[in-house]
Amino acid sequence: MNIHYQSKQNLSNNDIQAAKDLLTHKHQVDRTFSDPYLFNRYNFDRSMPSFFTAYKDRKMIGLLAVYADDAEAELSIIVDPNYRRKGIASKLYENFQSETASYGIKSLTFKTERIFIDENPKFLVSLNLLLTDEEVLMAYGTSPYLVEERFDIKVLIASEEHVEEIARFQSESFEDDYELSLRYARETVANQESPIYVALCQGYVVASISADQSSDVNYLFGVAVDSNFQGQGIATYLMKQTINDLIQSNHKPFHLTVEADNQTAFNLYKKLGFKEITRIVHLELKK
Template identity: 25%
Template sequence: MLSKEKLNEIKTLQEICEKEGRLQLKLNFDMLESRAVNRKEDFFHYADGKLVGFLGSYYFGNKVEICGMVHPDYRRRGIFSKLLEDALEEAKKREARTILLNAPTESHSAKEFLKNIPCSLSMVEYQMKWQKTELPENPSVTIRPSFSEEDLEAEIQLDVQCFGLNEKEARQYKQETKDLDTDLRLIIEAEGRIAGKMRLSEMNGESWIYGFSIFPELQGKGIGRKALSKVVKVEDEKGLSIFLEVEAKNAHALKLYESCGFRSYHSQDYYKVKL
């Protein structure tokens, strides 16, 4: 696990890089704060007694997302190239099937660097923030914590059917993330059965919604909108700012989120590395 000292060093470097580039980096602090022991997923470079380069690897089954940064005063010295080389080597050892490099859409330095990497743009992901909106009561949909083996199996099948993971990847990812202290796994019930799921991460006055999905055969019935509205109301009553992420190509999901009061404010580009 990463120590508080290392986490603070990462946050300090992140603030410097974001201020200089006027952008936002996706460093997944909920995952950084819950790293498993003996997993080589984070890579550091120190100079002059301080952290000047960091790269994090985030595994979702056999898919890995990679995001990193280098202090503005220490760029063009090969630091990021070395960090990425080490991360890619580890990804190959772990037999990662898909490797995605993540960069803020507005980052010019990232785009210049990526010109030298054998990769292609795979997707664009929007970060969205909820704006105060009147939401209706929805008694026909129930939200509850996930706790049983049946719930776990439903979560795995939702990841397979809605996010394109194969079953082995879905089970591995669920095993790795099911005990994160900052997360709450929720089951959505409607029409007398499990209809979907989502994961909430509450940190630093913010609530992030991840993995929101409804079984394909139950989509288009308003279940997703009702479930999202219900969760948003609860989180808003706690005084939390509410965020989520959605792929740009998922127009249906984008429209759903907008109908509940979410607005896009930032985007991340994902480049698939050609192995």
């Protein structure tokens, strides 16, 4: 079988469309929902190859995507269901290992969905993988919320002047390194497809949420509230205002993920009308 393998720092527009076609077919067959991030703008080293592709003729039949905002990389490997068990996933992984060996990656996590694991029970054993974490992917439609305006809170799209404030409380909320949070905030503010919506109280940023619009859904991420302002309904207010604004601008539905054991956040999203659609699992190689 004549398969052409290639590694790239970024996907071209044609590659992105081919990847979306591959993912659509995979989701139809596997009844899955989660997509890998098809850009490298958050990776800690943009010179590192982040995408490894397999093409047969002009059709993408395999993709390995690397998400590595730090040295702990997350891999998503997708193979066209019609071409599985032909060594394509193994070849993509071999290419990744050989071409990223010098970039200082300290650990690897593989990302897939619970339904795939449940329907392929030998998968974990055959590849010597251990399930480490689980997230819930939740979805919301395009119905705007009725929101009673709060005069103590102002919601707007963040600009460069808000970056350091966002990084400060996000690093505290997510227990991340400040420099990593600062890079996230700068990249997201600079990227028109992923605006950061912020809530201001007395002129200070007290909460934020980001929205990636690069796919067929608005993917919400980076929800954080300053610890001094939690319990005041600010997250709910910010999310409703953000969702209403995005519905008006692009009318796409919404996805977000929440850690399976974060019951507080799960209950908040459920109260806002989000529904669970799948479970995302993270796997590591057994030592």
